Amino acid sequence: MKSLPSISMHFLIFLFFFLHPIPTLGSTVYDTSPTDYIRTSCSATLYPDICYTSLSGYANPVQQDPARLARIAIGVSLSKARRMASYVSNLTRETAYGADPQASAALHDCFSNMDDAVDEIHGSLRQMRRLVAPGSESFRFQMGNVQTWMSAALTDEETCTDGFEDVREGPLKTEVYERAVEVKKLTSNALALVNSYAEKAVSLSFVNGAKFTELT
Numbered sequence: 001m002k003s004l005p006s007i008s009m010h011f012l013i014f015l016f017f018f019l020h021p022i023p024t025l026g027s028t029v030y031d032t033s034p035t036d037y038i039r040t041s042c043s044a045t046l047y048p049d050i051c052y053t054s055l056s057g058y059a060n061p062v063q064q065d066p067a068r069l070a071r072i073a074i075g076v077s078l079s080k081a082r083r084m085a086s087y088v089s090n091l092t093r094e095t096a097y098g099a100d101p102q103a104s105a106a107l108h109d110c111f112s113n114m115d116d117a118v119d120e121i122h123g124s125l126r127q128m129r130r131l132v133a134p135g136s137e138s139f140r141f142q143m144g145n146v147q148t149w150m151s152a153a154l155t156d157e158e159t160c161t162d163g164f165e166d167v168r169e170g171p172l173k174t175e176v177y178e179r180a181v182e183v184k185k186l187t188s189n190a191l192a193l194v195n196s197y198a199e200k201a202v203s204l205s206f207v208n209g210a211k212f213t214e215l216t
């Protein structure tokens with residue numbers, strides 16, 4: 001990435017979107033609507049229904065582009081994780097829970113885990129916005145970062161719910177737990193879409209690489 005002047009970088013990005021948004025991705029291009037494309041892509045995730053409802057509103061920008069779908073899914077999980085962090089942070093300030101040390105500790109840990117998850121998901125989103133053309137070493141490095149950070153975010157979110165295991169049952173526990181599970185599902189789905197894009201990009205890179213060589 002560093003060795004490329006910014007103009008050729010833009011050119012690469014342009015080529016990346018221009019040369020292979022659709023035709024190299026498979027045979028379903030001509031009879032599939034963007035919403036069908038999202039439904040099909042979501043079937044590769046662990047929570048396909050949530051995947052579809054959270055992403056079908058983005059059919060227009062996504063069209064049939066797996067990179068955009070993955071990027072938007074990351075964005076959706078980021079906004080959910082941010083809201084969760086803010087919600088937990090608010091709860092930690094509510095004096096009612098100060099009296100229950102276990103609940104109070106679980107909330108503080110959960111906030112710190114959610115905060116880390118937000119950073120990791122945000123880092124993934126930034127990386128997805130700067131992806132170079134598939135096929136290069138930089139591309140593999142970038143995708144590896146996104147996969148690593150999204151997995152780390154998922155683990156952090158998991159740690160939040162685990163921390164509530166010993167907390168007394170009640171509305172607080174139930175609500176935090178349910179919200180965290182929601183965030184986890186969106187993060188898991190985003191990671192699955194990242195993984196399937198990374199797989200597709202391997203086959204794409206042959207076509208794109210060949211065209212790129214011809215053009216330069």
Ligand SMILES: *[C@@H]1O[C@H](CO)[C@@H](O)[C@H](O)[C@H]1NC(C)=O
Pocket residue numbers: 083084086087090
């Ligand atoms: C947290 O509290 C702030 C300030 O009271 C409020 O604006 C925000 O909406 C709350 N966040 C959530 C997720 O409830």
